[in-house]
Amino acid sequence: MAASIIDVARRAGVSTATVSRALRGLPNVSEATRERVLRAAEELSYTISPHASSLASGRTGTVGVVLPFVNRWFYSQVVAGIDSVLRANDLDILLYNLGDERVHERFFARMPLRRRVDALIVLNLPLSAAEREALVSMEVPIAVLGTRIPGCWHVSIDNAEGTSTAVRHLINLGHRRIGMITGAPVDPRGFTTPIVRQHTYRTVLAQAGIPYDPDLEAPGHLGIKEGASAMSRLLSLPDPPTAVFAESDQMAFGALRMLSRVGLRVPEDVSVIGFDDHETAELLDLTTIAQPVAHQGELLARQILDALSGASEEPSRVVVPTELIVRGTTGAAPVARPRYQTVSLPRPGPEPDQHSRTLAR
Structure with a gap:
């Protein structure tokens, strides 16, 4: 079986986002880290997908948002926060509502967001290990609300x-x-x-x-x-x-x-x-x-902007206080x-x- 970006990240001891930036020659990756990633990729005979590279450069101008309920107040507020930040930066949203089990299964069987988005935001979606790996294998920055995905940006409350x-x-x-x-x-x-x-x-x-x-x-x-x-x-x-x-x-x-x-x-x-x-x-x-529900969406969108620009080498985690x-x-x-x-x-x-x-x- 061919090696994946997840395998390279594990071998190098870094996140998949860092692997992607290092292999594409983007800034904000230390030389020691870049060399470690290149060595791991060579050992595993891994080559970054040219298509994934073009996506990560921001050529689609679209960020995917995957959520379990589109018609609930909480999620509508989070999406509004995401949209306000992305729209101000000339990025569009592609929304996927995984409202029931059948739609959820079909989404991960087809992975319709592949080749269509520069980055992905996942809102409180329960995921199996295989589903998490499927998302990470898209080789685009991912920010997650609530449920954590290793190697991805994260926003939550306690x-x-x-x-x-x-x-x-x-x-x-x-x-x-x-x-x-x-x-x-x-x-x-x-x-x-x-x-x-x-x-x-x-x-x-x-x-x-x-x-x-x-x-x-x-x-x-x-x-x-x-x-x-x-x-x-x-x-x-x-x-x-x-x-x-x-x-x-x-x-x-x-x-x-x-x-x-x-x-x-x-x-x-x-x-x-x-x-x-x-x-x-x-x-x-x-x-x-x-x-602050809408603010959590804003934070997710800003994390995505940082990831797309290469402003941060490793994914950040933000815990928003309640009151x-x-x-x-x-x-x-x-x-x-x-x-x-x-x-x-x-x-x-x-x-x-x-x-x-x-x-x-």
Whole structure:
């Protein structure tokens, strides 16, 4: 089997981006590194593809963006940030939405971006080892949001730190029955963010000496209606939570809607905290963990510009800080059990919802 750029990078102990720059004679590669790369390429009988070389020089004027969901608020904001930077530098975006498993598989079987882009940006996409190698083998600079690919530029937030801040905020307010509205229970595509946030939620509770109750976790599937359905499940418990952490602001919006429907006061009866700082969060006075979503897209685009210009020899990694924004939906834990109204709860989600019942007064 012919050697790949990945093999040369491993032999030389550098990134694939450095191999590509060294073999094309681009600046910002030390002579010692260039010699090491050339020696590794010679030992492996590797020759850079003339086509890949022309792509890396920027002749297409296009950057590919691969993402799992094109119609979700978070991704639309990231893409807007990417576009604002690339457009200002006369580069176009070629967008690929891998929205389901069939499209995902077809993309990696055909690799339609090959020969069409100068660089690639990958947004929170779970990838197998073979898929990561397929992307790297395109021999163009790659910047990744969230999920890491060795040898590629990287931007992320610290999901564990953000989640820890949210849960500790509720604990510090005196809450001990703390529910969590999760993104999804188990996703076969392997998205890691919900897993990290669930694990951190459980860890912080344990550190505070609060017993973990699996009934206090309810799937909200990242939507407003689904967040309302998850809140209804939590309220139907014999001992419902006095506070709820939602993995996204949109799920928190649904939780607030349900609490209003059943006549509960926020935060006097139930506190709610979200994650993102969606533009509607301030309007609804939602306490949340803010992450600069569009700014992450801007950072990815700037990394690509640096890579295309050869401004940095090795791929950089940027961890963007999150921030607790305290507004009106979180407060001290109630001293007495909240009083609920009788209500017929809706059937908002794709799963059957059997929550038409009388909640305890």
